[in-house]
Amino acid sequence: MTNQSRIRNFSIIAHIDHGKSTLADRLLELTGAVSERDMREQVLDTMDLERERGITIKAQTVRLDYRAGDGQDYILNLIDTPGHVDFSYEVSRSLAACEGALLLVDAAQGVQAQTLANAYLAVDAGLEVIPAINKIDLVAADPDRVAAEISNVIGGSPDDIVRISAKTGEGVEELLERLVEQVPPPAGDPDGPLRALVFDSYYDAYRGVVCYVRVVDGRLRSGFRLKFIATGETHDTAEVGILTPAAKPLNVLEAGEVGYLITGVKEIDRIKVGDTLTDSASPAREPLPGYAEPKPMVFSGLFPTDGDDFERLREALEKLRLNDGSLMWEAETSRALGFGFRVGFLGLLHMEIVRERLEREYDLDLVATAPSVAYRVTLPDGSVKEIKSPQDLPDPGSRVRVSEPYVRAMILTPSEYVGPIMELVTTKRGEVGNMSYLSPERVELDYQIPLAEIVFDFFDLLKSRTKGYASLDYEPADYRTADLVRVDILLNGQPVDAFSAVLHRDKAADYGKTMTERLRALIPRQMFDVPIQAAIGGKIISRETVKAKRKDVIAKCYGGDVTRKKKLLTKQKEGKKRMKMVGSVEVPQEAFVAALRVDDDT
Amino acid sequence: MKPLEVDIHAAMSAAYVHIPFCSAICPYCDFAVVAGADDRIERYVDAVVAEIRMSGRRRELEAVYFGGGTPSHVRPYLLGRVLDALRARHGIAPAAEISLEANPEDFGEERAEELLSDGFNRVSFGAQSFDDDVLARLGRRHRAEDIDRSIDNARRAGFGNVSLDLIFGTPVETGDSWAASLQRAVDLRPDHVSCYALTVEPGTPLHREVKAGAEAPDPDTQADRYELAEMILPLAGLDRYEVSNWSRPGRQCRYNLVVWAQGEYEAYGNGAHRFLGGVRSHNVRRLEAYMERIEVGTRPIAGTDPIEGWDVEIDRLFVGLRRSAGVGPGPGVESLLQTSGGQMLLREGIIEVADGRLVVRRPLLADEVHRQVLDLAPPQGWVESLNTDNL
Numbered sequence: 001m002t003n004q005s006r007i008r009n010f011s012i013i014a015h016i017d018h019g020k021s022t023l024a025d026r027l028l029e030l031t032g033a034v035s036e037r038d039m040r041e042q043v044l045d046t047m048d049l050e051r052e053r054g055i056t057i058k059a060q061t062v063r064l065d066y067r068a069g070d071g072q073d074y075i076l077n078l079i080d081t082p083g084h085v086d087f088s089y090e091v092s093r094s095l096a097a098c099e100g101a102l103l104l105v106d107a108a109q110g111v112q113a114q115t116l117a118n119a120y121l122a123v124d125a126g127l128e129v130i131p132a133i134n135k136i137d138l139v140a141a142d143p144d145r146v147a148a149e150i151s152n153v154i155g156g157s158p159d160d161i162v163r164i165s166a167k168t169g170e171g172v173e174e175l176l177e178r179l180v181e182q183v184p185p186p187a188g189d190p191d192g193p194l195r196a197l198v199f200d201s202y203y204d205a206y207r208g209v210v211c212y213v214r215v216v217d218g219r220l221r222s223g224f225r226l227k228f229i230a231t232g233e234t235h236d237t238a239e240v241g242i243l244t245p246a247a248k249p250l251n252v253l254e255a256g257e258v259g260y261l262i263t264g265v266k267e268i269d270r271i272k273v274g275d276t277l278t279d280s281a282s283p284a285r286e287p288l289p290g291y292a293e294p295k296p297m298v299f300s301g302l303f304p305t306d307g308d309d310f311e312r313l314r315e316a317l318e319k320l321r322l323n324d325g326s327l328m329w330e331a332e333t334s335r336a337l338g339f340g341f342r343v344g345f346l347g348l349l350h351m352e353i354v355r356e357r358l359e360r361e362y363d364l365d366l367v368a369t370a371p372s373v374a375y376r377v378t379l380p381d382g383s384v385k386e387i388k389s390p391q392d393l394p395d396p397g398s399r400v401r402v403s404e405p406y407v408r409a410m411i412l413t414p415s416e417y418v419g420p421i422m423e424l425v426t427t428k429r430g431e432v433g434n435m436s437y438l439s440p441e442r443v444e445l446d447y448q449i450p451l452a453e454i455v456f457d458f459f460d461l462l463k464s465r466t467k468g469y470a471s472l473d474y475e476p477a478d479y480r481t482a483d484l485v486r487v488d489i490l491l492n493g494q495p496v497d498a499f500s501a502v503l504h505r506d507k508a509a510d511y512g513k514t515m516t517e518r519l520r521a522l523i524p525r526q527m528f529d530v531p532i533q534a535a536i537g538g539k540i541i542s543r544e545t546v547k548a549k550r551k552d553v554i555a556k557c558y559g560g561d562v563t564r565k566k567k568l569l570t571k572q573k574e575g576k577k578r579m580k581m582v583g584s585v586e587v588p589q590e591a592f593v594a595a596l597r598v599d600d601d602t
Numbered sequence: 603m604k605p606l607e608v609d610i611h612a613a614m615s616a617a618y619v620h621i622p623f624c625s626a627i628c629p630y631c632d633f634a635v636v637a638g639a640d641d642r643i644e645r646y647v648d649a650v651v652a653e654i655r656m657s658g659r660r661r662e663l664e665a666v667y668f669g670g671g672t673p674s675h676v677r678p679y680l681l682g683r684v685l686d687a688l689r690a691r692h693g694i695a696p697a698a699e700i701s702l703e704a705n706p707e708d709f710g711e712e713r714a715e716e717l718l719s720d721g722f723n724r725v726s727f728g729a730q731s732f733d734d735d736v737l738a739r740l741g742r743r744h745r746a747e748d749i750d751r752s753i754d755n756a757r758r759a760g761f762g763n764v765s766l767d768l769i770f771g772t773p774v775e776t777g778d779s780w781a782a783s784l785q786r787a788v789d790l791r792p793d794h795v796s797c798y799a800l801t802v803e804p805g806t807p808l809h810r811e812v813k814a815g816a817e818a819p820d821p822d823t824q825a826d827r828y829e830l831a832e833m834i835l836p837l838a839g840l841d842r843y844e845v846s847n848w849s850r851p852g853r854q855c856r857y858n859l860v861v862w863a864q865g866e867y868e869a870y871g872n873g874a875h876r877f878l879g880g881v882r883s884h885n886v887r888r889l890e891a892y893m894e895r896i897e898v899g900t901r902p903i904a905g906t907d908p909i910e911g912w913d914v915e916i917d918r919l920f921v922g923l924r925r926s927a928g929v930g931p932g933p934g935v936e937s938l939l940q941t942s943g944g945q946m947l948l949r950e951g952i953i954e955v956a957d958g959r960l961v962v963r964r965p966l967l968a969d970e971v972h973r974q975v976l977d978l979a980p981p982q983g984w985v986e987s988l989n990t991d992n993l
Contacts, residue, residue, distance in 0.1 A: 527946065527947070527950050527952060527967060527970055528946075528950050549821075549967065550821065550822050550825035550966060550967075551799070551821040551822070551824050551825040551828070551966045551967075552821075552966065552967050552968075552969045552970055553799075553845055553965060553966050553967065553968040553969045554801075554968075554969060555798040555799045555801050555845075555846055556798060556846065557845070557921070557924050558669075558858060558861060559618055559857075559858075559861040559867055559869065559875050559876075559877070560618075560633075560669075560869075560873070560874065560875040560884070561875075562861070562875070562877075562882060562917075562920070562921060563875065563882050563884070563907050565972075566920060566976060569969060569972050569973050569976055570973075570976050572969075572973055573973040573976055573977055576973070584942070584946055
């Protein structure tokens with residue numbers, strides 16, 4: 001029987017690249033969970049993509065055995081969290097399974113926006129936050145400054161902050177001691193009716209849905225009949241166990257413990273992350289506090305380059321969804337791009353990761369339309385309709401107003417860039433809010449800004465104007481009415497749906513100009529002049545022309561040339577057949593791809 | 603409706619002889635040519651003569667064309683041997699057009715006389731330009747003044763049918779220099795002029811230069827230059843009868859008219875193409891391989907492409923639409939006019955139906971017409987008519 005007072009459940013929260021995975025590795029080594037010989041860098045990041053990009057997508061968990069300085073043996077459950085804003089809901093559900101959090105900050109880079117966002121989540125969740133400054137072995141390390149920043153953010157004395165190098169192991173032991181001392185043990189009722197929180201799940205091709213659970217009260221035994229309070233489903237416990245990090249089946253998980261649960265359920269939709277498990281024979285009355293379902297905020301049309309791949313794309317999305325319940329989509333038809341899906345993402349990084357996985361793991365060649373947000377349109381009858389695709393925006397006559405999602409954006413920056421950032425935020429229709437100094441050199445700026453602007457190019461511009469020093473995090477705020485219009489792009493008078501965009505009226509002209517210029521360069525000359533126009537409703541706001549081809553003829557076609565020229569022209573004809581027809585204009589697929597590519601030529 | 607004169611050429615008998623030898627290879631050339639191989643000329647001529655002897659007997663020839671390479675680079679008596687072989691095998695009509703390509707650099711008066719006495723009556727000069735900078739860029743070995751002299755020699759020897767080839771759109775050429783070239787060509791009162799847009803053909807030294815960054819010919823500039831030719835040449839009585847060819851009345855190149863009328867032509871020499879009995883075929887391209895095949899007594903055919911069924915009609919349009927006179931009515935014309943592509947061509951004024959004939963009105967855009975033609979399906983109810991000659 002496990003003594004709850006000897007359990008410490010904690011997460012590590014850190015900005016990308018501040019060394020979370022390296023610290024996790026060190027902890028695994030130090031506690032003997034993984035021998036130095038078996039140590040593969042960043043054991044917890046199992047997906048290739050995670051290791052490559054240095055980020056953690058799926059929360060993972062590992063149980064560590066540790067003999068502390070007081071001579072007692074402790075069980076430390078490290079519950080991993082993703083480091084990026086798009087996955088803040090995953091962070092919060094990981095935190096819900098913990099009593100403490102290690103806040104890891106890079107000794108050279110200092111506090112970043114994501115660190116802040118996640119630290120606030122931890123504080124809000126009532127967790128004991130133990131800050132640590134990592135990478136003190138770096139030449140550029142400035143732990144004193146960073147310590148001051150941290151204490152400005154979460155309080156406490158800068159002198160109390162542990163300084164470590166996860167890479168060399170320096171200070172890690174001390175950090176573990178702090179953890180044991182300061183993180184409170186779980187406080188559930190070991191003899192009460194079973195209550196366990198499902199804080200994550202994933203799909204395993206052989207075992208079905210695997211749940212990560214935190215037992216709060218009572219005991220979770222294998223062979224039990226379980227009830228999931230929110231969904232109302234009951235399932236048998238096929239197996240429970242812990243991850244060391246290898247899966248190790250146990251007969252029972254006690255109150256305060258963290259482990260996995262397999263029920264034999266094959267459909268991930270039937271298990272709701274955030275749900276509370278209880279014993280179906282003697283169920284608990286109250287569920288544990290859950291958390292909100294993540295809502296997609298960014299939408300993009302995904303179309304297979306080869307129309308025949310439509311079904312493969314659908315299957316790939318379905319497979320991805322097995323491990324990513326936040327992924328949502330509906331079928332979409334584009335005159336220009338054919339059949340595809342409008343896919344909802346939690347944010348830009350999520351979008352990027354999904355696209356990359358589709359292309360890499362499922363070998364799909366995709367065209368993605370420019371990302372957009374969900375607008376709320378008030379119709380003349382007073383009803384409100386949410387639109388996720390620019391084509392769905394009703395004409396001005398058929399709508400009363402349109403409102404768009406705003407986010408609260410936190411920007412952390414060296415103070416010298418405050419001016420350029422304010423200017424940028426203003427041009428992006430942002431509203432300046434609080435400004436607070438973390439240290440004389442570092443400022444936290446707080447803004448309300450339309451999500452559409454963030455989605456468009458705000459990240460890139462912020463990075464370029466601050467030489468990459470500023471970091472940004474955002475969370476959904478509210479919806480606000482704005483003067484929004486749909487800009488259509490017309491090729492030879494025909495609108496090309498893939499290029500339509502909803503924009504603030506002030507931005508429409510720029511968008512129209514950029515797109516028409518880009519397309520003029522991308523669309524091959526035809527037998528006739530092709531006007532490319534940007535229009536709001538019936539009003540043309542910019543225009544370019546692809547001049548007609550003037551010469552398209554082989555100079556010689558004599559007796560010796562006939563067969564060869566036929567072959568050449570047949571080949572050209574086949575090439576033309578792969579083009580998409582927009583009205584009578586032939587447009588190569590690459591032109592769509594290139595026109596939709598958001599590059600930083602601004 | 604009565605067939606036009608151009609269509610009559612479908613029934614003429616013609617032959618092509620390839621002479622691959624040159625003094626040097628021009629950087630833009632992608633023909634079957636060879637330089638520095640003069641020691642193989644006699645052996646090659648023997649092979650051509652042998653090929654003529656082993657070929658099937660044809661009707662008396664009404665057009666013979668020696669192309670290259672540079673036929674004028676070969677001593678006239680050797681060309682004469684080839685003509686003798688043709689005469690012996692097929693016969694040559696008294697009024698036949700017997701044409702050869704010549705370079706201005708090696709066309710002396712004596713040579714001109716010899717060629718004339720061999721039986722040649724038409725000479726086509728690779729003049730290319732009257733701008734020495736352009737000639738240098740094209741890797742030509744002659745200067746503008748050589749062209750004047752060559753034509754003079756040809757005329758004095760008694761050639762009554764002289765043609766000039768010009769190349770336009772070389773990047774060093776200017777609008778003025780092209781206009782001047784056209785003017786000097788016209789001043790020489792040729793019977794026939796061909797104007798070709800400089801084309802960067804894959805595999806040529808020019809292609810490699812362009813890939814390495816040399817300036818490529820600009821298609822819009824070439825369109826300007828072509829339009830200038832279209833203005834200047836007719837003023838001198840030279841009317842365009844094919845995309846790249848202009849002539850005085852009655853001086854069209856008969857051999858080429860046979861090709862464009864889908865007429866039959868025999869062909870001899872390495873890389874030579876023929877169209878006989880509904881089959882397009884061609885000889886091996888490599889000089890040595892060609893001669894070896896002949897020397898062991900086999901015909902040197904490298905590939906055949908039978909034109910059958912609906913493809914005969916496609917082929918008729920494909921070759922015929924190069925001509926200003928276009929093609930007469932037929933199922934292919936009918937089919938083209940029914941497609942959306944054909945409608946677009948009509949709408950844009952690229953093609954036109956005049957007096958029942960389909961013509962290309964904007965020759966600079968002819969390839970689009972040809973691409974559409976190659977894609978045509980037979981109109982509904984089309985049945986292949988029986989060719990009674992084969993029964």
